[in-house]
Amino acid sequence: MKHRRIRYGGPRQQPKRQLQRETPVEVLSLSLDGRGVARPEGKTLFVRDALPGEVVEVEIEKSGKRFDEGRAISVITPCTSRVEPACPYYTQCGGCDLQHLDPEHAIALKQQELLTQLAKRAKIEPESVDAPLCGSEKFGYRRAARIGINQRDSGELLMGFRRRGSNKLVDIEHCAVLTPKINVFISALRHTLAQFERIKHITQVEIIEGSSGLEAELRATRNLSDELSRELASLAHAHEVNLSVRAKDLPTRTLNANPAATKLMINDAPLFKFELEFSASDFVQVNAEVNELMINRVLEWLQPKPEERVLDLFSGLGNFSLPLAKRVQQVTAVEGSATMVERSLENAAKNGCSNIQAFATDLSDPDTEAGWLADSYDLILLDPPRQGAAEIIQALKDHKPRALAYIACDPASLVRDAETLVNQGYRFSRLCVADMFPQTHHIESLALFERC
Template structure:
């Protein structure tokens, strides 16, 4: 049986008039009613664009020339912005990026039941470059170039972008892409290291090398020498996440740390732990969450999806008792370590399945006055159904996905809460990620 041949794409660029922006940051044009999604184009612009794929209901294109530019257009700060998939909005001004994210949140609230907060708060901003403290960098040896590439995937394909630095990553990592490439190219295992994870604390940064095979003594020494030369902690990961181990420095605790001076806290974490990528936004986000919850002396507070205690411990500075609950047992241990490190005795950390009804757990028996929830992208629809059992006066929801926040807000409103205020946080400048925070109050307060 013959294979159906894929239809050849038009070779010549076409003229596109951009009407609006999709939630993934692509300009949207129309060709006889058919949607055209155009990378690198902004609303109000006219561009020439080349086809990258075509389907029955829509086409995908990439802008190759801007005929009429919108005022929001700016020159990307990164030389690789047109190709690299790490960022998608570097051609858009910072103010326009924020408006786009605010509009996205508004649209999702409206879509899920016509919900709108009583108050929209000012967006939370941070420096747009050098902010990213965590990332996974791909590694690939390319025989045709006789070179090792290190970086993020290209836009809409699996190839690695050929970069020599990254202005969005913390400079301790972003300025070392070229020496990292040179290191990997000189190793015996240059074909067998597919990724390098990076994590930064306030005082130290780490690289975790995924080695598919045991390393030779010379390769191991090369990594140690690299760590010494660039003041980096060096880890290996021969198999799954449980096999991650440090080889440099040879002694000391396998921890990085960040401070929250406002609360007189030091938070320690393993480089593979989940932490927020943007330390400035994180500090401001925690401040806002504590302010919105308005903890009074003696109150019991519940922190769901608490991780290593990023919100739990700051809340404990004001509350009578804080209970942090997390589904990852390793993070429960980390939370307890941080509570002990900071001398906090009014905090308890528990592991629990947060997809199940936990209201009968012993730690939940006394109820809670205030609740903070910081779920993953999938949200917390089931959890929101259970929360009303505690009768908390106020709930703050920290979100990394406007769609699931809006969905869960509908559950909260249906169950007797009012959406008092909401706003976006620019945790990932130059990307379409929309992080936000919402505050709910019980209607009968």
């Protein structure tokens, strides 16, 4: 019997793959993930950092049967909408991947690509396309963020976001898209943490800017020392931050209380103003101005009437439930997080909305025997996460609301779900894109479906 030789140590080193260079190619369009699309010799090529109308030299990073992927290593002929990125971390950070594109042109390209995918994949198109919803700020707009924290063996502190295509952090002193107030606090937090020799057990901080301060929660693998806790509490007090720490397997501990910081104002022009309470781990729309524009566009589309009943799915803190409740007979709000359902009912009570009932359930696996699902509704609103709402749409197939509004944060999910809704007998009457995330490829979309 022949025995194999025993090998010690790590696996045999494979020769480094040689990257190919593509002859200059013309970029034809922008994909939904923000990459340029070229078709040299008929094969699709996705190119990072390339824009429609440009001629670029490409380094091929991955080759497949159906398409190749690469990055632009030189721009031979730039397009007129190319701009110089404002952020010094742009080439490293995985956050803002379209800073090289003029924001006004970016929203038009995103809308066009969404329409193209609806026609190509689902064979449908909206009856009308409304003007995009755009905020006044293209930088300094982001009011919520999760910032990673790490420490090298040398003691050097790292605070920032993930690198492009990596889990490692880019150390960032200032983020161009975060609000000024968040940037100021992050700078002060960095200074405080840098004074301590060992802080590797602190892994991240989640921050949301409320109407009157910041709500922040530190995550840690173990409890903080008394000295560090005191320093952080002093820092939070100075910056009017409601600060807590959540250590692994331990109850959340408040280091500094500022209840005023845990409130968001929503201006439902021109009739009402609402105040939503939240915590740092809750989901909130990151762009306050665009969120208000979006709420008012949905109200304009749905035209809710006093005698009507509304089903609000993926309802969160009550972002849409509260404005709708002021205009209709009853709102039924359904959300996956029991904590957020409880908070949404508290928000309803504090804002004088006694006509909201709320339920916690997994909408990706809806209980078809649930009482709220058996009720009838005049209007339905869907605001799902990235995976969309395929399962609940199927569960709602026998419902006959006069209109259904769908807010999508993933275009591919909207394309799939819009096709299903049209097949169920809805008219795809209106579409609108919302520039919730300037400087990035991400796009928020609003779609209105009406019964034929």
